[in-house]
Amino acid sequence: MTTTEFQVTGMTCGHCEMSVREEVTKIAGVDSVDVSHQTGRLLVTSDVPVDTSAVIAAVDEAGYQAVSA
Template sequence: MSTTYNVTGMTCGHCVASVKEEVGEVAGVTDVDVDLSTGLVTVTGAADDSLVRAAIKEAGYQVT
């Protein structure tokens, strides 16, 4: 199962790495794909939605 989030505030490769690292640590996440140009973050696995959203916020970005 995969879920896609629209994330604002990412501007560079470091942003992408930060989001991947934080979301990748959430229990149940098996893969994280971040598209900087569209702001879309696709999370694969059986992770809790609220935990994924919290991880994105922890990385310093907003889910819209």
């Protein structure tokens, strides 16, 4: 298992977290997603290293911005 951490900006509530979680979960190979609007932290767990650009694009699709931490 591999866990990759990202910092997400713009989230203000649980609905924001849900939107990010839904988009990132769609990425092939992603096993779990842990996201917090309070800390801005996104943890993506997968069997193989996840494509960083795919995660950033998924967060963008949800309406927020992410950078690899």
